Each structure stands twice: as structure tokens, then as C-alpha cells.
Amino acid sequence: MKEKPTVLYDVPGPRARRRNVLYTVLFVIAVAAIIWWVVDSLAAKNQLEGEKWDPFFTDSRVWTTYILPGLKNTVIAAALAMVIALPLGALFGIARLSDHRWVRAAAGTVVEFFRAIPVLILMLFANAAYSEFTDVSPENRPLYAVVTGLVLYNASVLAEVVRAGILALPSGQTDAAKAIGMRKGQTMTNVLLPQSVTAMLPALVSQLVVIVKDTALGGAMLGFSELLASVRPMSANYGANTIASFTIVAVVFVILNFLLTSFASWLEGRLRRGKRTTGAVVGVEAVEELNRPGEHPTEPGDRP
Secondary structure, X not given: OOOOOOOOOOOOOHHHHHHHHHHHHHHHHHHHHHHHHHHHHHHHOOOOOHHHHOHHHHOOHHXXXXXXXXXXXXXXXXXXXXXXXXXXXXXXXXXXXXXXHHHHHHHHHHHHHHHHOOHHHHHHHHHHHHHHXXXXXXXXXXXXXXXXXXXXXXXXXXXXXXXXXXXXXXXXXXXXXXXXXOOHHHHHHHHXXXXXXXXXXXXXXXXXXXXXXXXXXXXXXXOOOOOHHHHHHHHHHOOOOHHHHHHHHHHHHHHHHHHHHHXXXXXXXXXXXXXXXXXXXXXXXXXXXXXXXXXXXXXXXXOO
């Protein structure tokens, strides 16, 4: 049966098919060799013995004493950071599109400054500031510092996501709003933002996943009792099963982020079915560029 031609790529010929099969076989062999090496190394260090894994399946205290309290603190810190960073990022993103130069300059300075500083340094500075200038108790200070650092950094990144999502819309949307007499604020809230939500959603979700993972920095440097910080006492009290503890915690992180992305995918599909959009999407790969200071999309006044 003759294959149908495609405009996206040339149909591979016999030699290309054999080459692709060879590459696939070599790749599978390489992956199998790496897996075998990892398993063999763990077995040589006695990390696959049943006694190191049994507590996670037979002793509920492992979960109630270490994992679940750490997961609770991780979710609390991440949720607070998301709730604060999302509207703050949207505010600064819209401010960077203002017609007033001084508003754009002020918002741009704040965004570029906090986007250029590593989130861990922001957490450390926040922890020191809460210690010196506030009455926050030492027990709550790590949580406050972690949330502050996450908000400052991620709000600045989300501001660029919002700005990029709005600028991804065709300029005809703004022109049409102006033609029917809409003011700038009405155009933003009634025309541009509703349409850009679905375009921004993949990048927004990617940054929310970053927030969840970055809570672990607080446990490593500030003594915040989040999920990853539960590994050390858990390993010490259950036979130094460090590999098993890290593996279980990693699986919990994977499940948590999977639930977040699954909900976002469902929400995106619902939004796309509920209204017609321009089809413009701020992809996840754009987050890497938005996480780095530098050149970004032009200001509205610079559009041709």
C-alpha cells in the first residue's frame, strides 16, 4: 500500500527506516545498561535490602511523623507563594505595558532586579530581615522567609509571562477595542486579559511547578521543615536508608506536581472549549528565557 505524502516531512526510505531502527535499538541498549549499572551499584551498597524499604510500607509512623508533616509545610508555603505571586506578577506585567513611561520604568526596574537574584539569596535576605527588623517568632521565620523569597522571584518571572502573553495577541485586538471607544483599562480587562489567559497558562503552570520545587531550598538552608527536610531524621531513625528516603520523597514530589499540571491541563481545555481564542500560546520553553535577565518583547509604544 502506497503511503500518503506529507507536507511536514519526507517519508523515510528503506535506508532511513533501517537507520532509525538501529538508533532505537542502540538507545534501548544504552538505557538498559545505565539502569543495570544503577541497580547493581545500589545492590552492592546494600541499598536494595528489604529492611531499608519496609518502613515506608509497614510503619505508618514514617508517614505521620515525617513525610506528611513535611508535605503539609511544602503545600502551605507553595500555596501562599502562588496566591501572592500570581496577582502581584499580573500587576507588574500590566504595569510594564503602561502608556506612561515612568510606570513602565519603575515596574521594569523592580522586575529585572528581583528576576536577576537567585531565589535562595532572596530567602536568606528575607530571613535576616525578619530576624533583625520584625517580631516574627523563630518557629515561623523560616516559613515567612521561604514565602517571601518565592514571591519576590516568581512574581517577577510571572510578570514577564503576563506581558509576553498579552503581547502575543494580534494588534488588531487592541485596534478593534479602540475603534469602538474602549479606554486602555477597559481594553486590558475586557479584551486582552481574557484572551491571553489560555495563551499564558502553559508557562504559568511551569512556573508554579518551580515554586513547589523551590520550597526545598528553605529546608536545605533555613531549617524549614518541608518535605525534603524530612529525609535526614527519617533516614537516621530507620537504619540509614538514605536512598530509599530520597526515592520516596522524590515520588511524592512527582505526584504533587503531576496533580498540579493535570489540573492545569483540565482547566486549559475547559477554557479553550468555553471560548474562542487567538491560538497564541506562551510555551513552557519560554520560561527559560523569562528566567534570565536580558532582552524581551518590545514595549507597546515600540510596536510597528
